[in-house]
Amino acid sequence: MASSFLLFLLIFLSVSSFILLSESQKTSKPNRFVLQLQKDSKTKLYVTNIYKRTPSQKVPFVVDLNGRLLWVTCEKSYRSSTYHAPRCRSTQCSRADSHYCHICSTRDGPGCHNNTCGVMSMNPVTGLTAMSELAQDVLSIQSTQGSNPGPMVRVPQFLFTCAPSLLLQRGLPSTVQGVAGLGHSPISLPTQLASHFGSAGFAPTFALCLAPKGVMFFGDSPYYMLPNVDITRPLSYTPLIISPQGEYYMEVKSIKINDKDVPIDTALLSINKQSVGGTKLSTINPYTILHHSIFKAVTQFFSKELSAIPQVKPVAPFSACFNSKSFKNSRVGPGVPNIDLVLHDKHVMWRIYGANSLVEAAPGVSCLAFVDGGMKNNGASIIIGAYQMENNLVQFDMARSRLGFSSSLLFYKTSCNNFNFTAIP
Numbered sequence: 001m002a003s004s005f006l007l008f009l010l011i012f013l014s015v016s017s018f019i020l021l022s023e024s025q026k027t028s029k030p031n032r033f034v035l036q037l038q039k040d041s042k043t044k045l046y047v048t049n050i051y052k053r054t055p056s057q058k059v060p061f062v063v064d065l066n067g068r069l070l071w072v073t074c075e076k077s078y079r080s081s082t083y084h085a086p087r088c089r090s091t092q093c094s095r096a097d098s099h100y101c102h103i104c105s106t107r108d109g110p111g112c113h114n115n116t117c118g119v120m121s122m123n124p125v126t127g128l129t130a131m132s133e134l135a136q137d138v139l140s141i142q143s144t145q146g147s148n149p150g151p152m153v154r155v156p157q158f159l160f161t162c163a164p165s166l167l168l169q170r171g172l173p174s175t176v177q178g179v180a181g182l183g184h185s186p187i188s189l190p191t192q193l194a195s196h197f198g199s200a201g202f203a204p205t206f207a208l209c210l211a212p213k214g215v216m217f218f219g220d221s222p223y224y225m226l227p228n229v230d231i232t233r234p235l236s237y238t239p240l241i242i243s244p245q246g247e248y249y250m251e252v253k254s255i256k257i258n259d260k261d262v263p264i265d266t267a268l269l270s271i272n273k274q275s276v277g278g279t280k281l282s283t284i285n286p287y288t289i290l291h292h293s294i295f296k297a298v299t300q301f302f303s304k305e306l307s308a309i310p311q312v313k314p315v316a317p318f319s320a321c322f323n324s325k326s327f328k329n330s331r332v333g334p335g336v337p338n339i340d341l342v343l344h345d346k347h348v349m350w351r352i353y354g355a356n357s358l359v360e361a362a363p364g365v366s367c368l369a370f371v372d373g374g375m376k377n378n379g380a381s382i383i384i385g386a387y388q389m390e391n392n393l394v395q396f397d398m399a400r401s402r403l404g405f406s407s408s409l410l411f412y413k414t415s416c417n418n419f420n421f422t423a424i425p
């Protein structure tokens with residue numbers, strides 16, 4: 001019985017891949033993809049809808065730049081005729097780096113089978129982890145030529161984990177059903193797109209363009225925003241550093257404010273073998289977090305450069321706040337001293353303008369949008385948060401091990417809200 005089912009499955013899969021193949025041969029094979037992003041106003045996390053299962057269903061996920069995999073809760077309302085949990089010790093399990101046989105006694109259904117493989121899933125906000133069943137199902141994603149979404153394309157056997165719903169319990173928007181990891185790990189979303197579409201010429205690259213209605217691209221540039229702006233043109237590049245955990249780092253060598261060096265302990269700026277120190281990028285932290293000594297230096301320097309402007313009572317979690325009316329607005333936000341992250345070469349800088357350095361934390365109160373990370377020496381010294389990446393294109397290019405960054409797109413009379421989501425059939 002089981003073996004005839006397997007045989008059927010095999011025939012079905014080879015027929016369906018044959019159909020897919022002949023479909024894609026008709027036109028040029030899609031090798032670039034796009035996902036719409038939405039900022040959740042309460043948690044300030046970024047949410048994307050991904051089409052999964054059979055019949056296809058829209059499932060909302062939080063985007064975790066450093067997440068190792070895509071996990072979803074399956075306990076309730078997981079209906080799909082194409083769900084499959086690979087047996088433990090199968091090739092899929094070794095691909096997911098799982099050497100653990102999962103057993104489950106509560107019920108029989110997605111997420112709960114015996115002799116499948118167990119993988120840890122993590123809530124990136126709380127750090128809570130849970131053993132989950134490795135599974136496969138269809139994932140569909142919209143292709144693009146760079147300026148509009150095109151036809152949907154299927155990945156028939158996308159690997160993910162089925163996590164218990166308690167993992168959703170804190171820190172995440174109530175609307176989401178899981179987390180989509182973009183980390184440099186064996187079964188993350190970009191890695192699986194690369195292995196599935198590699199033969200179609202997919203470049204192992206993805207890019208974030210964060211904004212309340214932002215967008216995320218997979219595959220090579222160019223990418224266009226209305227009114228027909230190639231947002232990859234302003235990119236500068238710095239080496240992309242990947243930690244042993246598959247997280248994305250870059251090398252900040254110093255910080256300048258108003259073109260003057262901020263005195264900071266440069267020992268904190270390099271990452272060591274234990275992934276301590278250095279500068280990580282994150283979509284899970286709404287604002288950039290600085291190690292306490294860097295935080296103190298940056299805040300004091302910024303306030304000194306703005307000493308003509310009186311400070312007002314700070315709004316948590318910030319500590320330097322001003323009356324919003326004190327600043328003249330420019331195209332790139334309130335006119336305040338620029339903050340430059342000086343990278344591997346002293347001429348390569350990620351410039352942070354007022355739109356990304358000040359946030360209106362309460363009506364009429366604008367605060368320096370950096371948060372004190374405390375004195376702990378057990379993680380990155382700088383975690384570049386989502387607010388500092390908003391309306392900047394940030395490209396993670398694995399083939400060339402480089403990080404591309406555009407600085408503020410507002411300069412180019414566009415923003416990350418400006419992707420034309422009118423689909424071209």
Ligand SMILES: *[C@@H]1O[C@H](CO)[C@@H](O)[C@H](O)[C@H]1NC(C)=O
Binds near residue numbers: 106109114
């Ligand atoms: C898994 O095996 C255990 C022990 O043999 C059994 O009690 C349980 O019902 C099984 N679970 C499923 C989902 O079949």
Ligand SMILES: *[C@@H]1O[C@H](CO)[C@@H](O)[C@H](O)[C@H]1NC(C)=O
Binds near residue numbers: 226421
């Ligand atoms: C968006 O794209 C569609 C399809 O190409 C096009 O018809 C429309 O004019 C575009 N929108 C704008 C504002 O340019």
